[in-house]
Amino acid sequence: MSKYDHIRLSAYNANMQLPKLGLVLFTFGNVSAADRELGVFAIKPSGVPYEDLSPEKMVIxxxxxxxxxxxxxPSSDTKTHAVLYKHWEDISGIVHTHSTYATAWAQSQRSIPIFGTTHADHLTVDIPCAPPMxxxxxxxxYEYETGFQIMDYFKEQGLDYKEVEMVLVGNHAPFTWxxxxxxxxxxxxxxxxxxxMALLTEQINNNAPRLKDALIKKHxxxxxxPDSYYGQ
Amino acid sequence: MSKYDHIRLSAYNANMQLPKLGLVLFTFGNVSAADRELGVFAIKPSGVPYEDLSPEKMVIxxxxxxxxxxxxxPSSDTKTHAVLYKHWEDISGIVHTHSTYATAWAQSQRSIPIFGTTHADHLTVDIPCAPPMxxxxxxxxYEYETGFQIMDYFKEQGLDYKEVEMVLVGNHAPFTWxxxxxxxxxxxxxxxxxxxMALLTEQINNNAPRLKDALIKKHxxxxxxPDSYYGQ
Amino acid sequence: MSKYDHIRLSAYNANMQLPKLGLVLFTFGNVSAADRELGVFAIKPSGVPYEDLSPEKMVIxxxxxxxxxxxxxPSSDTKTHAVLYKHWEDISGIVHTHSTYATAWAQSQRSIPIFGTTHADHLTVDIPCAPPMxxxxxxxxYEYETGFQIMDYFKEQGLDYKEVEMVLVGNHAPFTWxxxxxxxxxxxxxxxxxxxMALLTEQINNNAPRLKDALIKKHxxxxxxPDSYYGQ
Amino acid sequence: MSKYDHIRLSAYNANMQLPKLGLVLFTFGNVSAADRELGVFAIKPSGVPYEDLSPEKMVIxxxxxxxxxxxxxPSSDTKTHAVLYKHWEDISGIVHTHSTYATAWAQSQRSIPIFGTTHADHLTVDIPCAPPMxxxxxxxxYEYETGFQIMDYFKEQGLDYKEVEMVLVGNHAPFTWxxxxxxxxxxxxxxxxxxxMALLTEQINNNAPRLKDALIKKHxxxxxxPDSYYGQ
Structure with missing residues (x-):
């Protein structure tokens, strides 16, 4: 028994979702879960295959x-997680993957245009792509600075991490929280x-317009x- | 026991097909099943994961x-379902998804050209894309008006909902019935x-011709x- | 017991491979198995879902x-199978599907260029696309004529059905045997x-050269x- | 019992990973495992379906x-394996597949540009595509010469097989070791x-820049x- 068992379990369960959702090959991803009161987070150990994970193996x-x-x-990306937890006080979970399509956009160094309501259901702006460091x-x-690269870009672009819970790091891959x-x-x-969907949209119509403001706002x-009516 | 059990079961079974067929991520879709004599339909509750559904949870x-x-x-899209049931008297099932390729065409604001017999086996015209509202x-x-946007577009284009059982709503996603x-x-x-298939067809030959009339009619x-000879 | 049991079983087993191999959605495909001595073939019944099939349901x-x-x-495509069996005396199995990529090429009305050894391991020419009828x-x-459309195109192009065991029917879909x-x-x-692979090849290099003759012949x-050395 | 049992088991286990990882259709691939002291390797038998394999069937x-x-x-590609083992003394495993995207690049006769950190985590240069023989x-x-084609190309390009553990053979398919x-x-x-990812990157941005040197080196x-800090 440890006072960290709850975040170990939470981090373990979340890590195990990555292969189920098709978001990782081998060990190309990691999830952490924080306890704000204790000032710590549990994170996947570095390079351990998902099938060998257990809650006990999560590192605090x-x-x-x-x-x-x-x-x-702990994961080689641990310092990026630490920096984001330290400065963004309202998040208690972080994910890093090399999922195929998101990584392709990151490699392309383009933000993902908001083309439809699937996007607008989750955020009102293009999904930001921070420039390479x-x-x-x-x-x-490096990993410590990656956290600052993300935060600096949010500051520069006037983005709020509580509303935009995802970013592409140019040439690298996505982080979400x-x-x-x-x-x-x-x-x-x-x-x-x-x-x-955004890649396919451009392939079908390379002049596809961005979603109009009224639809962005509505969705x-x-x-x-404050008047949301989705869910229970 | 309730007099609505049969449509609850029908809606439940149909909803559970969506993840099996790869048409939804998380809760991005909903199916309803109507009983015309009772003047009601059963629909998925809003934001409930598919794995937590049961027939009893369907809302009448x-x-x-x-x-x-x-x-x-009920689903946040319930009013769209209601409007379509009210005005299109011959339908007793409606589906809304954000399936990947159909949504990409919707985001592209293009109707899907009829390129082959797979399409013609099901309808004789391009799959219509209604403009954004x-x-x-x-x-x-909003959701109430979405129903009218679909019906008005069908009227304007001279389409019959009994022959064309699907539509893309521009910038949004597909509905079928x-x-x-x-x-x-x-x-x-x-x-x-x-x-x-239509996207791939244009990628292979960006001058691919529409299917010719004789083949459309035949399939x-x-x-x-009246002389159909497919099925039992 | 029937003297046709062996081809019923063969047709059943082959039909059940189609969904396992990801080649069909719903009932969009059919396989037949012939007994040349008896002069008959067993084929999938029309419109029956794969999960409801059994050897007994195959039609002779x-x-x-x-x-x-x-x-x-029997399958609505039965006459196409019959014509091919009648005129091409060395085949005892035929498949029709609407598999995604092959159908996209058929809709594009283009033969599939021979770009690599994966192709050359199976045939030495482009995969032919017969024009729409x-x-x-x-x-x-219609279905009877589809068989002739395929055979006529093979004759016209000087192709041997014993060496080229597949065709695209323009605007329609593939047949193999x-x-x-x-x-x-x-x-x-x-x-x-x-x-x-051929579509992806053109996307990576739209001047990708056809495979050279020496490699086609070798593979x-x-x-x-006569000197093949693949397999046991 | 045979003194080769350990490499038979190793080759068997590795071969069985290919279908699980989605890297082969039917028998389009093979893996070998070498014992350097005994001077032999175990390899998949030619044309035997993966579901029929067992450790005993591996050929020494x-x-x-x-x-x-x-x-x-043994596999028809056995001589390619033999040549590589003979001349590249630090490898004890070789894989040949026709995996879809890698084969498409091989057919395109293009090396795969280094666009991101997923690539740089594994090698610091473009993934080389040797020209057709x-x-x-x-x-x-043929198969013997394929080994030399690979080695000659590495020599010509100044590549070290211990750092670059993969190659595309133009018009053919990939080998890794x-x-x-x-x-x-x-x-x-x-x-x-x-x-x-590289194909998608070019589709999203056809002027996507190669990864910069500092990131290549870092990842x-x-x-x-010598100061690696990934893994346990």
Missing amino acids: VDFDGNTIEGGLR SDEMIKGN GKTAEKAVYNSAVLETVAQ YERKHG | VDFDGNTIEGGLR SDEMIKGN GKTAEKAVYNSAVLETVAQ YERKHG | VDFDGNTIEGGLR SDEMIKGN GKTAEKAVYNSAVLETVAQ YERKHG | VDFDGNTIEGGLR SDEMIKGN GKTAEKAVYNSAVLETVAQ YERKHG
Whole structure:
């Protein structure tokens, strides 16, 4: 028994969703689940196949990236998670994958245009693609700086991480987050689907117009506004 | 026991087909089944995952969109279903999905050209894409107006809902219908396949010709004409 | 017990492979298996879902298209099968599907260029696409004429049905055949894969060259020539 | 009991991964596992379906391509494996597949550009596509020469087989290798995913830039450098 068992279980369950949802090949992804009161998160150990995972193998790390408990080395992306938890106080789950379509957009260094209501049900702007990092940032504390690259881009673009729960890191791959690890995984799956639909949309009509404002507003507010009426 | 059990079961079974056929991610779809004599339909509750559904959870709604029986909130698209049932008297099943290829065509705001016999086995015209709704309609009673947007487009284009059992709503996603909920689900799967084939056809030959009239007529009548000879 | 039990079983087993191989949606395909000595073939009944099939439900038909034994109506494509069996004396299995990529090429009215060894392992020429039939043929005995359209195109192009065991019918879909129903199904799966690879090849390099003659010859002879050395 | 049981088991297990990973249709692939001390490798028998394989059916072959033990004929690609084992002394596993996306790039005769970190996690250069072989090589000892075509291309391009564990053979298909058969299979799956992502990247942005040097170096060294910190 450990006071971290609940986030270990939450991180484990969320990690196991990634292969089921077709979002990872081998170990190309990781999920973490945070406990804000304890100031720590549980994260997948590095390079361990999903079929060998168990809740006990999740590693407990604080928001400065220090391992607190656990016999395995945490994900190589741990510092990115730590930075985001430290500065974005309302999230308690983070996911990183190399899912096929989202990664292709990241490699293309293009934000994903908002073409339809599937997108607008989840956010009101294009899915942002942060530019590749500077050589200095890359050569330095790379995973730590990745967190800042994401946050700086949000600041620069005037985006709110509570409304836009996903980002593409240019040349790299997507990160998503949310109030729980489960919600962050949900966002990863939504992102992958929206990314595929947007590519197909451009292939069918390379002058496809962006979704108009009234529809963006309507669909987002159906699910998220003060008068939302989606769900129970 | 309730006099609505038969449509609850029918709606439940039809809803459960959507994930099996690969037509939905999470809760991005809903099916309803109507009883014309009772003047009501059973529809999926809003935002409930497919794996948590049961026949009892289906909500009974009348053709004006009022909930008649059921402890959960009905699908946020319920009013669209209600409007179509009220005005199109020969249908008893409706499906709404965000299936990948059909949604990409909807986002592209293009009708799907009739390129082959797979399409002609089911309808004789391009699969219609209704334009996005006016801002007034969107800001007003949105889901209710969506039903009218579909019906008005059919009227304007001279289409018969008994012969064309599917539509794309521009920037949004597809709706299909039929004499039963099961048939409406069948139509959703056909639409998704035809949508994928049409995109691939244009990629292979961007001057691909539409199917010629004799073939359209022949294939449709094999399955649907007075002298049809498909099936048992 | 019937003297046709062996072909009923063979046709049943081959039909059941189609959904497993991802080659059909619903009932969009059919396989037949012939007994040349008895002058008949067993074929899928029309419009019956694969999950409801059993060997007993296969219908026995002669090479003129007359039903010989069986309580169900045979596939609507039965006459095409009959014509091919009647005139091409070395085949004992035929498959018709609307598999996605092969159908897209058929709709595009293009033969599939031979781009690689996966293709050359099975045939030495482009996979032929017969033109759509004349209006007279379509309005007449359609399925019967489809068989002649295929055979006439092979004659016109100097193709040998024993070496080229597959064809696309323009605007329609593929047919494949072979010495057994099992081999014909194998050919349908190969065709679908080769069709997908050829589309992707053109997308990666729209000047991709056809496979050179030496490689075509080598790969085909590895598997099919008098000195073949593939398999046991 | 045989002194080759361990490589038979290793080759069997690795071969069985190919259909699970979606890398083969029917028998279009083969894996071998070598024992360097014994100077032999175990390889899949030719043309035997994966579902009929067992460890006992693996064929033992020496590095000159002579069958040492086993009742079945080895894979038709055996000589290519033998040549690579003979000359590349640090590999003990080889895989050949016709996986869809990698084969499409091979048919396109293009090396796969390094567009992102998924690629850089595994190698620092474009995935090389060797040109089709000369007619003399093809007409001669084809599979034997295929090995030399690969090695000669590596020499010409200054590539190190210990760092670049995969190649496309122009017009043909991919080969991958590694310190174990398991690692070679891993590389085949990585190649297929990277091949798909690269095609999608070009479709989204046909001027997509190659990954910059700092990122290539960083990601490769995270997993492979002397200071690697990925995995346990």
